Amino acid sequence: MKIAVIGTGYVGLVTGVSLAEIGHRVSCIDVNEEKVAKMQQGISPIYEPGLSELMTKNINERRLSFTSNHREGIEQADVIYIAVGTPEKSDGSADLSFVVQAAHNIVDCINHNVIVVIKSTVPVGTNDMISEIMQCHLTSDIEVEVVSNPEFLKEGSAIYDSFHGDRIVIGANSERAASLIEQINQPFQVPVFKTDIKSAEMIKYASNAFLATKISFINEISNICELLGADIENVSNGMGMDQRIGSQFLKAGIGYGGSCFPKDTKALIQIAGNVEYEFELLKGVVNVNKKQQGILIGKLNDCLPNILGKKIAVLGLAFKPNTDDLRESASILVTTELIKQGAEVVAYDPIAMTNAKSILDPLVQYAVSIEEAIENSDAALILTDWDEFKNVDLAVFKKMKKPLVIDGRNCFSVKEMERNGIDYYSIGRSVPAKIAEVASI
Numbered sequence: 001m002k003i004a005v006i007g008t009g010y011v012g013l014v015t016g017v018s019l020a021e022i023g024h025r026v027s028c029i030d031v032n033e034e035k036v037a038k039m040q041q042g043i044s045p046i047y048e049p050g051l052s053e054l055m056t057k058n059i060n061e062r063r064l065s066f067t068s069n070h071r072e073g074i075e076q077a078d079v080i081y082i083a084v085g086t087p088e089k090s091d092g093s094a095d096l097s098f099v100v101q102a103a104h105n106i107v108d109c110i111n112h113n114v115i116v117v118i119k120s121t122v123p124v125g126t127n128d129m130i131s132e133i134m135q136c137h138l139t140s141d142i143e144v145e146v147v148s149n150p151e152f153l154k155e156g157s158a159i160y161d162s163f164h165g166d167r168i169v170i171g172a173n174s175e176r177a178a179s180l181i182e183q184i185n186q187p188f189q190v191p192v193f194k195t196d197i198k199s200a201e202m203i204k205y206a207s208n209a210f211l212a213t214k215i216s217f218i219n220e221i222s223n224i225c226e227l228l229g230a231d232i233e234n235v236s237n238g239m240g241m242d243q244r245i246g247s248q249f250l251k252a253g254i255g256y257g258g259s260c261f262p263k264d265t266k267a268l269i270q271i272a273g274n275v276e277y278e279f280e281l282l283k284g285v286v287n288v289n290k291k292q293q294g295i296l297i298g299k300l301n302d303c304l305p306n307i308l309g310k311k312i313a314v315l316g317l318a319f320k321p322n323t324d325d326l327r328e329s330a331s332i333l334v335t336t337e338l339i340k341q342g343a344e345v346v347a348y349d350p351i352a353m354t355n356a357k358s359i360l361d362p363l364v365q366y367a368v369s370i371e372e373a374i375e376n377s378d379a380a381l382i383l384t385d386w387d388e389f390k391n392v393d394l395a396v397f398k399k400m401k402k403p404l405v406i407d408g409r410n411c412f413s414v415k416e417m418e419r420n421g422i423d424y425y426s427i428g429r430s431v432p433a434k435i436a437e438v439a440s441i
Ligand SMILES: NC(=O)C1=CN([C@@H]2O[C@H](COP(=O)(O)OP(=O)(O)OC[C@H]3O[C@@H](n4cnc5c(N)ncnc54)[C@H](O)[C@@H]3O)[C@@H](O)[C@H]2O)C=CC1
Pocket: 006, 007, 008, 009, 010, 011, 012, 029, 030, 031, 032, 083, 084, 085, 086, 098, 101, 102, 105, 119, 120, 121, 122, 151, 152, 153, 154, 155, 259, 260
């Protein structure tokens, strides 16, 4: 099958590469010419395990190509995927301008019947709206059918997720279109769930909102655990053994970040609001997350009430491990607050520092290793659970002025840290001595 993919962010690129890998001829289109030039040489614009290798392989085997010319990419395609961004607008709703623009790009270039697949996460009703826009601009002899096919991949394991997903959701108005998209995806051997278009659109938002709810729920439980002296790791493990609850997304920490949970939860609140439904639970989830992202600053201030001029090491900047993505990462809030309080901030991340330099406060300094970041520092804050941090030789913390580690991702065992003489505070596990003192006054 000849497929065009419009937009080569995470979703467009991974979709294009994966479809090529299962044998389709894929042309990926992006308006960003610089990015296209890189991808044509097999260079991935994003860090994603396994992606560059698959790109190069499929380019060499002539199944995958890149262009910034819509006509060139779309002209021959039987199926066109739209995978452009749907960022958050200032009121929290989804900005659909890129999706609408992509629809115009399609009508400007096609002169044959096509199926348009919307991969982007879009509010309920958007597929119908895009279908209408295209029908309005096309002559009556050309038929376009729009199919909703939301994406569920996770950054950091995107390629794995494409080939081992839990389900592929296909929302269509006709069995013919649904079957064609099912057939395209058949080599992935992932279970397919076919439904109507609006339900498919809602499945995407509801899934992200539910996962975000699990995270905010466990984070609130972790805060209560701290006050009561229970251990959140034991609590999560014990809860997760109940198959009705499930063990995933019960890891307490400094809240969820990334390009999707923050924006999609807020968009769903708006989607509900548009039909005059107040989504109270989800509003709580968003508020809890906002507070949780700042929790390490509170812990640091409890230990070191005045950080003016103190060297604070920040370990981990990406919103999760195995990605260089900083979108909505807690590192943005944490480093901004540290700088505001007058600290000297030295950050280290195995992969995300190049991106960080254009996003974080210019006063943030960057180290080339954990050792360099923590040397002579007054405190180290851990924001991302990279394996490199989890596997570090604990002796490294002796390089600090006095080992003080505040861990937002529970990377270490409390006992092990104690045995190594490290003053260690984490999430939902230990009652920080200073807080306990205050509570008992
Ligand atoms: N990032 C992720 O892990 C996931 C994202 N999604 C959803 O997928 C959609 C895409 O997300 P990302 O890949 O992160 O987007 P992104 O914003 O990182 O990338 C979008 C790309 O589309 C290009 N573009 C915009 N308009 C274009 C046009 N008219 N023609 C050609 N190229 C155009 C941009 O230059 C950019 O390279 C969003 O709706 C997002 O919510 C869904 C699942 C996972």
